[in-house]
Amino acid sequence: MSTRCLRPGCPGSYLPDGHCDECGRRAPAAPAVGPHTTTPSGAGAPTSPATHSSGRESASTGGGTVPSRGSSSSGSRGSARSRSAARGGLGAGLVEIARVPLRDPAAAVMAEPRVAESRRFCVRCDNPVGRGRDDRPGRAEGFCPHCGTQFSFLPRLGAGDVINGRYEILGALAYGGLGWIYLARDRNVSDTVSDRWVVLKGLINTSDTDAMASAVAERRFLVELDHPNIVKIHDFVEHPDPRTGTPVGYIVMEYVGGHSLRDMLLTRRRDTGQRALPLPEVIAYGVEILPALDYLHDHNLLFCDFKPDNVIHAEEQLKLIDLGAVRHVDDMASAIFGTPGYQAPEVGTRGPSIASDIYTVGRALAVLSLDFRGFTTTYANRLPEPADAPLLAAEMSYHRLLRRATHPDPDRRFSSAAEMSEQLLGVLREVLSAADGVPRxxxxxxxxxxxxxxxxxxxxxxxxxxxxxxxxxxxxxxxxxxxxxxxxxxxxxxxxxxxxxxxxxxxxxxxxxxxxxxxxxxxxxxxxxxxxxxxxxxxxxxxxxxxxxxxxxxxxxxxxxxxxxxxxxxxxxxxxxxxxxxxxxxxxxxxxxxxxxxxxxxxxxxxxxxxxxxxxxxxxxxxxxxxxxxxxxxxxxxxxxxxxxxxxxxxxxxxxxxxxxxxHVAAQVAAVRASLPGLSATGAADDLLRASARLERLGLDVERQTRLTIEVLEVALAWVRSRPGATGRGRVLGHELSERGLRFGLERTYRTLAQLSRDPELRIALVDHANAVRPRTLV
CATH class of the missing domain: 1.25.40.10 (Tetratricopeptide repeat domain)
Structure with missing residues (x-):
């Protein structure tokens, strides 16, 4: 039986790992606990701080989240996960990735929350609405001139509003395809020492039935998700619209205070002029986040809208955010949400699946690692050729991984996020070892x-x-x-x-x-x-x-x-x-x-x-x-x-x-042979001396030593004979580097090999060869 949290005002209970499922604080060692219990990660720090991207929730480099219709098909794989898994493993122990410091929550609030006119579209007919004309700004609220549907692009909540008697709004953080998100303070958990910051996500337009249905679906199953790389959904509350009095649903989720991968890419472009993140870093991000998708798939859920905007890097951890598009694999009726340039091409006809989620990850990796201009137009459904993308030409394995992840045939893609993660990790080892020569x-x-x-x-x-x-x-x-x-x-x-x-x-x-x-x-x-x-x-x-x-x-x-x-x-x-x-x-x-x-x-x-x-x-x-x-x-x-x-x-x-x-010995024998020079090679004498030293260090058995000695001495003799009158300094396997010295060495070596031979005919032949190679003498 779980134990209720002892923190005043907290309605949560302690998990088996000793932390409260509501406020995240560790259970005290003794029953008597005051309101200033030290947090496991340091006193005064927010429990899970992080913003949902700086100023954006669902915007992408190629456009906003776009709904489409279609059926759904997928499968699932079973494995257990726990939110108490080890944290701070970004890079799989192979890549050092700089920590992204947590942002001050108050600094993340938008000073003037507004939806840019270029992103204002009717939720019903998808035509532009709220656009300016004749140097006059467009209306943020009104009715679509094409179909008459009411629209509103203004946040419904303002600073100081209290939702459900518990969540005090500080302001709007971002806006996206499914609604505004707000920063709030949880009055039930915050105290004079620290605040517990949460994010409330509402709807841009309460008349959007698809968005309302999506919010209800989130309330049903997202609160049960429990994975360290997925934003935690705490609660679902309702609050009357201040204009119409209509109840509006809000999802309450943890606040994640880092930067989205998209923001990190844009910052790199601005600060360095480089249009892509380093490949090892991109692959490490993929390896870290794929288990979160695998977790969803294990629970028969599909993320549907994976992209760099929806992944936050906070300190040493990644988080999947914006779960508005998550759906059950057998959901055949609700709206399907995705983003151009990332969404798999078959989603409109076959519906989302595990394979389409895999596709979005492949596309996101490509956007982060390549100078991928035109990924929503020219390359909307394909990758650039290696001739147009030097990274793909240099990294063949990475190119093949992207090709499989984004294959036009869903059956040819990776069968699971776990399989893709395993292969991506292998590619990471290859890329790193190629860069520094250290085997992994x-x-x-x-x-x-x-x-x-x-x-x-x-x-x-x-x-x-x-x-x-x-x-x-x-x-x-x-x-x-x-x-x-x-x-x-x-x-x-x-x-x-x-x-x-x-x-x-x-x-x-x-x-x-x-x-x-x-x-x-x-x-x-x-x-x-x-x-x-x-x-x-x-x-x-x-x-x-x-x-x-x-x-x-x-x-x-x-x-x-x-x-x-x-x-x-x-x-x-x-x-x-x-x-x-x-x-x-x-x-x-x-x-x-x-x-x-x-x-x-x-x-x-x-x-x-x-x-x-x-x-x-x-x-x-x-x-x-x-x-x-x-x-x-x-x-x-x-x-x-x-x-x-x-x-x-x-x-x-x-x-x-x-x-x-x-x-090892075979490699050194091959090295001895590879060290031997050709007849016309420059510096051949030094090469012969090095080959001789290699062979002497080997310590082979007598027969192999003798046979290899013959090979070296014969090459040395051929070189000396090709240069009449030439001699070299030093000794080759104990013999003077001259024709006379090498002939004496070969004679003795052939006789040694003859003594080792058990074949009488071969023994005679070796002795004859020894006599033939012997230099002429007076005796």
Missing amino acids: PVVSRQFTPERRAFGTEAGEVTPAVAGQLRRTGEVRPGALAPAPPVVAAALPLPQVDILDPGAGFLASLGTTDPTELVRQLAAAPVRSVEVALRLVRARIEAGDLAGAGADLNRLAAADPCDWRVNWYRGLAALTGNRPAEARVAFDTVYDALPGEPAARLALAVSAECTGDRELATRLYDRVWRADHGYLSAAFGLARIRFLVGDRAGALAVLDQVPESSSQ
């Missing part, structure tokens, strides 16, 4: 880790690799591109959905033989998507690519939006040595999961196998910077950099493979 890995909820690293041949020391690498005395690790079938067996796999009916059966499978797995899965007692996908994987591993393709076609017909189908299409194409087909499939996966490094890695290697080194380099680099767990990306990036002549860049990447990694 995280365990993926969609993919397993790499099953093994691929493309590491340049780090292997075997007879086959050594022979393949040797090209007239020149070592070229970049010449070894990964084989597509090898890549298919190494790439990450989609995680199994533990809620799938067949997850338990899949966990019980013990065999790893692909043929036996195909037999068991084909006879599985449970039929489900996960079982079908596992069967596809088994068919691919068994070489039955036709059977895998047929299964994938059936899965795609059942769910065209399941990205896993395209992932396995890509694996099948690589297994069949068809990298161009794999590239198309993985490109589709990247569109669906722009925040997943695994998707970028798969597209990178497919691009490399099709000869597109530019795209492959860009993607490998982004994957490696964000997560050093993707070792294949490091080898791929080094491989291509070496091929295009960037040896320093290749070495820098290989040196970033950590010592704790299973591929």
Whole structure:
């Protein structure tokens, strides 16, 4: 049973977290409490201070809130939330965002509350009303000359008015599509130490039946909402209109004293001349506010009118405000409110949905991060092309995220705000790591880790690799591109959905033989998507690519939006040595999961196998910077950099493979080979000495050390022989950098390798080679 608040005059009760649900004060440690109890956030501070944007409630950069008609369709996802969640997490622990100080409530009151003539429209026929003529100002009250509907754009309340015997009005704060909002002091909670400020939202025109119905709807369900990123609705009261005596409803909500994201964007433009907010900051805002929308969707509610105007940044927290457009997903009758430039194009015909809410978030992110001129006209239903928006050209993953969020087909958008938030957070990690080079890995909820690293041949020391690498005395690790079938067996796999009916059966499978797995899965007692996908994987591993393709076609017909189908299409194409087909499939996966490094890695290697080194380099680099767990990306990036002549860049990447990694030695071996100069290279002697020092530090076993020593000495000998009479200072692996010294070194190394060989014929061949390379002597 809840305990009533002990604060004098407060009708609230204490929540389980110890705070009053009405005044927000913490329960005292002892029963005896005076009127000056210290607040948890500091004495004298308002409980949840913040204004509903500075001077605006529902205005946008492209116009006001516009009602439209249509049906409603949506779904919901279940999860629990609590208002006692941790506060101050803006930036997800990844971005430092400056605190926005709380504003003095009294300073937020409008000195002369008025609605600009350019924003005066009839609520019935949408024609302009109250406009001036012949240098005379327009009337703020009157009747529409087109349909006769009465209009009024004057606030109904003034300073000193007391509503419901409790809320004392200080003045008007803002105006918007659904009505005026006023700042008031709650007499039941305020005292001589601190005031509890609240906001009352009324109606611009009491004759607007749609607006009246919206207010009644807010009274029914919005008071039950309880999320730290959604403005709290405290009460619903009525007060007679001072002119007509007609009861007018007012919603009482918490006062949020920061700045709207729109105001922050306009301030940046005014102060710096830059027309967009920094991308990490914009993404952090999206990551912070999407859970609030997910909370609404979990409660079968739609926000409908998300835009930068309706998000307040106060101190270290964001708040969704202006809940006037919120509606139930099954509401088929009431008016639908939205804003041009943000509202999804299908809302007018299909009605609002979770997908249309996702669309508004994508559009808001675009407006905040791009120089998005014409977003209500030229780009009303599309994004600018990367050629016209440099940020989209530079940040491929962010561009793909915006494209999916604002896809013309609602079924192609993110299925939930939670899914969008997860991918947006992945994009944020990528953007930050690309900027400062600091990896920000995280365990993926969609993919397993790499099953093994691929493309590491340049780090292997075997007879086959050594022979393949040797090209007239020149070592070229970049010449070894990964084989597509090898890549298919190494790439990450989609995680199994533990809620799938067949997850338990899949966990019980013990065999790893692909043929036996195909037999068991084909006879599985449970039929489900996960079982079908596992069967596809088994068919691919068994070489039955036709059977895998047929299964994938059936899965795609059942769910065209399941990205896993395209992932396995890509694996099948690589297994069949068809990298161009794999590239198309993985490109589709990247569109669906722009925040997943695994998707970028798969597209990178497919691009490399099709000869597109530019795209492959860009993607490998982004994957490696964000997560050093993707070792294949490091080898791929080094491989291509070496091929295009960037040896320093290749070495820098290989040196970033950590010592704790299973591929650290392989990376250093590849670095030794990448360090070796060409025959005509300038500074080759210094390069040889550096390669020698690298190899000596490695501490390989005797056989690998010997084989790699031969490679280095042969390159050194070829270089010296290409420059008759030339010698270098220093010693290469203990041998003088001259033809005579290097020949003696090679002779001894070949003889050592012969002693290690168990093949008699190979041993003889190595001894013969040692004799052949030995310099001429008198003995």
